[in-house]
Structure formats: C-alpha cells, structure tokens
Amino acid sequence: MIARGDYVGPLTKSAEAMFARAERRALRSAGEATTQAPPVRETRPASVLRDAVDRLGLKITTLRQWEDAGLIAFERRNGRRIVDAAALECLALVATLRRAGFSVREIAWLSDTLPPSAAVMRDALEARQTYLEAARTRTIVGVIAKGGSKPVRKPAHRASAIAVERAA
Structure with missing residues (x-):
C-alpha cells in the first residue's frame, strides 16, 4: 500500500x-x-423528496401528481425538488385530506390560488370531520328511533335492491 x-x-x-x-x-x-x-455531518435545513416520501408513507409518483395538479409547490435546487418545513406541512395536510375522502380536484378547488394554503386545507378538513360526525349522529339517532340495533344498509346493486323491496 x-x-x-x-x-x-x-x-x-x-x-x-x-x-x-x-x-x-x-x-x-x-x-x-x-x-x-x-x-x-452538517444539518441541512431542507430534505430531499425521498425523505418526505418515507416520512409520509406515500409514493413519489403520488407527490409528482399532486405537484402537477398544483396542490403542492416544491422549491428546486440544482433541478432537484426540495421539501422544506412548510412544504412538508402542506404535504401532510394534502395526505390527510385525501384520506378523509377529498379528491385531488376538490383539494385544488379549496382556494382561488394554487397551491392552497395550509390554513385553507385545515379549515376544509375540520369542516369535513364536522360533517361526518353529524352524519354518524343522524344515523345513530335514526336507528334508535326505529328501535333497531343495526343500521340497514342498502344493497350496492339495483337488482339486489329490487329483490329486497319485493321481499319486504
């Protein structure tokens, strides 16, 4: 040597x-x-896209689709997407909204500007949760009023719905 x-x-x-x-x-x-x-190692103020994907449990293609739809805007350095703390918060909010049942189009429509601000997304999530809680409460009250223990679910297919109506 x-x-x-x-x-x-x-x-x-x-x-x-x-x-x-x-x-x-x-x-x-x-x-x-x-x-x-x-x-x-020097601590970097921002992380790369892969770190954000790992933290949120998403796929990179999903984040790219959200970026194309205008739901999130990434800072770029040397052609690479960089996720700072604000972008990570918005990513987490978009992921939460998607899990709450919002479509990508609905999230884009939340605000006049793209990407929607974190405050607008938080308000929309809170409104959706309030709506879902009220719907659950109405269902429970309806079941109690009928004297039943389980809510009656309608069949998914029209033919099954007709058969259920004839049987009743």
Missing part, C-alpha cells in the same frame, strides 16, 4: 477513502483503538 505522503496522483474522494481505510486497518492490526469521532 502506498503511504499518503508518497501518493503522487490527484487526491480524489476515492483516494482519501482508500487511505482512511488503510489507516484504520493499520490501527486495528496494531491493537490501538481509534480515538477519532466520525465526521459530523
């Missing part, structure tokens, strides 16, 4: 890594413990 001081070529990252590995091996073989702490 060539010593670092004897190396004449360009000191590339791979060459530096090679020398670092060789030095660690030499220290281990000599029985000496390494006292160097691993290099501290």
